[in-house]
Amino acid sequence: MPALTLAELQAHLGGTIRGDSETLVEGVASLDQATPRQLSFLLSSSYLTQARASLAGALIVPDKLDVELPQPCLALPYPHAAFAHAVALLQPAPPVAQGVHPSAIVAADAKIGPDVHIGPGVVIGSGASIGARCRIGPLSVIGPGAEIGEDCLLHPRVVVQHGCVIGKRAILHPGAVIGADGFGLAWQEDGWVKVPQAGRAILEDDVEIGANTCIDRGALDDTVIETGAKLDNLIQIAHNCRVGRHTAIAACVGIAGSTRIGAYCQIGGAAMIIGHLNICDRVTVSAGTFVAKDIREPGVYTSVQPLMKHEDWKHNAAHLRHLDALVKRVKSLEAKLKEN
Amino acid sequence: MPALTLAELQAHLGGTIRGDSETLVEGVASLDQATPRQLSFLLSSSYLTQARASLAGALIVPDKLDVELPQPCLALPYPHAAFAHAVALLQPAPPVAQGVHPSAIVAADAKIGPDVHIGPGVVIGSGASIGARCRIGPLSVIGPGAEIGEDCLLHPRVVVQHGCVIGKRAILHPGAVIGADGFGLAWQEDGWVKVPQAGRAILEDDVEIGANTCIDRGALDDTVIETGAKLDNLIQIAHNCRVGRHTAIAACVGIAGSTRIGAYCQIGGAAMIIGHLNICDRVTVSAGTFVAKDIREPGVYTSVQPLMKHEDWKHNAAHLRHLDALVKRVKSLEAKLKEN
Amino acid sequence: MPALTLAELQAHLGGTIRGDSETLVEGVASLDQATPRQLSFLLSSSYLTQARASLAGALIVPDKLDVELPQPCLALPYPHAAFAHAVALLQPAPPVAQGVHPSAIVAADAKIGPDVHIGPGVVIGSGASIGARCRIGPLSVIGPGAEIGEDCLLHPRVVVQHGCVIGKRAILHPGAVIGADGFGLAWQEDGWVKVPQAGRAILEDDVEIGANTCIDRGALDDTVIETGAKLDNLIQIAHNCRVGRHTAIAACVGIAGSTRIGAYCQIGGAAMIIGHLNICDRVTVSAGTFVAKDIREPGVYTSVQPLMKHEDWKHNAAHLRHLDALVKRVKSLEAKLKEN
CATH class of the missing domain: 3.40.1390.10 (MurE/MurF, N-terminal domain)
Structure with a gap:
């Protein structure tokens, strides 16, 4: 050292x-x-x-x-x-081997930049391109036509599906899946028809994606993770989402289809954001929070239940089913007291 | 095009x-x-x-x-x-290569149907069978004795564990794990004993399973995903569950052991359903909802906290710990007003 | 049989x-x-x-x-x-092949114990050691310098990153990722700087880790899963966490950085625990519960919303935004009634 x-x-x-x-x-x-x-x-x-x-x-x-x-x-x-x-x-990271491991399966027409390391068992599809100085970890799969920018670090067992685009200096952790099909279903008579997902997943420069996180490809337009955004593990980004630049998203978050998250946001762990929403820049969503409507002003937003001893919770939570009735009872008391 | x-x-x-x-x-x-x-x-x-x-x-x-x-x-x-x-x-999907890639490791006694494509680095175990026209993506693992029906599409890096059964026309996305052990533990004196998981995971025809989704094998009986059910990414289906036909489940959902979901249901993203429940046909569970009891009537069910600015939330949520006391105070006011 | x-x-x-x-x-x-x-x-x-x-x-x-x-x-x-x-x-499990599969890529200086099975396509890095009688499933990756104890069972497609330590008799299910980087970010002027994660992930003896579960390596100190702890699928354990011995954690749980969970705890599915907390021994956290403060007494803790028909929920949940006002209205009624 x-x-x-x-x-x-x-x-x-x-x-x-x-x-x-x-x-x-x-x-x-x-x-x-x-x-x-x-x-x-x-x-x-x-x-x-x-x-x-x-x-x-x-x-x-x-x-x-x-x-x-x-x-x-x-x-x-x-x-x-x-x-x-x-x-x-x-404490510099251990040096990485150079060159293409002989067990890697690289399509004849893939473009491999200078000083690239391709690890054991990696599969690189037809027409894919790997930028200079990239390190592709063991058993990763780069689909046909996918583009990986310069200086990227793909850890073991990453998947980048066909046609997707990764910018420069990306870091993708083990098990990350970039560009799987979005969840596109259309109902027809007595069953679901799959809607082919024709868009791409695009990661701009300096993006980091955690272990086993999924960034779906777009249905028609693209899913985009903007420059400098950082995503932790086990996150789901659905089709057609856009995550703004320098936004950080903690683990276990789910963002449903077509939602746009602004720049400089911080999304706490296990927050869940439904589809077709707009979250403006500089919003902090607390951990565990459920977002079901647009957020138009910067600030901190929260929606969680406080922790209780289970016995207390049983007594308190039961009333949540009757809150509307309780409010009406209070209103009626107020009316009566006014009369008196 | x-x-x-x-x-x-x-x-x-x-x-x-x-x-x-x-x-x-x-x-x-x-x-x-x-x-x-x-x-x-x-x-x-x-x-x-x-x-x-x-x-x-x-x-x-x-x-x-x-x-x-x-x-x-x-x-x-x-x-x-x-x-x-x-x-x-x-916009037809790009054509897939034919035949078995030379780097695939296929057990001598595996049955491979006609017109099958097996990608680079795939591992197929002893006694497994792959139906006609299947496409098995790079670096997927089909365990010993597993059966894959006709016309299935397995994307890269799918795992189907030993003895599991996949019907016709299934689509399995990258990182999906079919038939890992259920979470079976028995307490003994001062530690957990693993309960071997002797059942299977069975996917009927026309099922789609999203990226990094897990369908556990059964403990004794089987875990079953019925015909036409569609599951998004990062979903957990625990041992002995049954998901009804044409039910659609959005991303990040967890369903605990032995729960049965009916047919034609729609389960919103990040919903969590505890074990040993019965959800009847044609139920919609809203995104982010927690289900802890049987649902016996079709309809839409919800249990989420509304989003608030954090400052508002702090004032409001504190009272949730005292809701029972609040209800008693209202009751006492009502009694007093009656006396008056 | x-x-x-x-x-x-x-x-x-x-x-x-x-x-x-x-x-x-x-x-x-x-x-x-x-x-x-x-x-x-x-x-x-x-x-x-x-x-x-x-x-x-x-x-x-x-x-x-x-x-x-x-x-x-x-x-x-x-x-x-x-x-x-x-x-x-x-119903004994099917016997496992012996020896190192010829397609495995094992570094020349890796130490492989006696009676070990290494499956097809496995990649074992420089200086790694594999204990006696281990079975390493197809397409798993053991990083440089990682140590796997005796009698471990790694299912297909497991990743153990560089320098991490797995005790004896561990069972790791498909897609598990041990020792990916923690989510360490430092803000600098107009963007995030990655904080290198210099700690390790350590699993003590008799630990089981579910499919697609992620145990991050520590930032400076180590992340530790103590003896006999059992983790289900799709769980996130962030950097520097410690999970106590014989604690069982159900699927879809997230535990944020530096939190310590005691021994003999049971964490229900989809529970979310924020960072830098201490949970004492023998605590049960109910499924779906959000924990945002220390727990210092054994017992059962809960924080979930009860399920309602969506129409009822709409009427009841709206009042949660005005609970503080409601409490003030009740207080004012009480004051008035006292005056009367």
């Missing part, structure tokens, strides 16, 4: 050093786990007690945190992002 | 032509995106404004829509289904 | 025989489906009517069930666990 002084870290990350700039660190760890040769970080003053007790050799801290700490510090405006860069410097 | 006149489309789909029957279309698109050489459709009068503004060369419309439109139209009783057929005619 | 007398079953399972100990059974089935040559079971007196009508040749029953039954019985303190053992004896 590489070792760097605070001064060397500063050369990469910027910021201001507080304390000994020659302090050497050779790895990263959490405040609780760090040893005197490791770098750690704190995001706000809520972690001050932990920071003071930490054995870490140096810390990355927010520059607006004007507090003495026992450790030498590198102070920056975006401490979490700076720490992310420091992790990449101090 | 093939080009067809409205008269030729009518020969395939039936219906009545309104306007020039020689109008030529050579592709499909949404009302907003269609060009003068493309076919589009509308399902009801709510889309009339969009239809009038559309550049589409021709439209498929409901026959009961008695309205003049600028475009030549083909009017039919099931316009969405007719459009689905038209998409298949005008 | 092997045939066993009740006396032979008793030799394996313990317990007391009621009736003819020479009764021969040669398979297992549910009470409803069992034939006279098959063994079935009942867990409590609620199944007595079904048991009396059952054609089963013999039954496993709870020893505290002091009731005459028409069938010979084997009575034990843990009837479900005993039945689980009986299924394994009477």
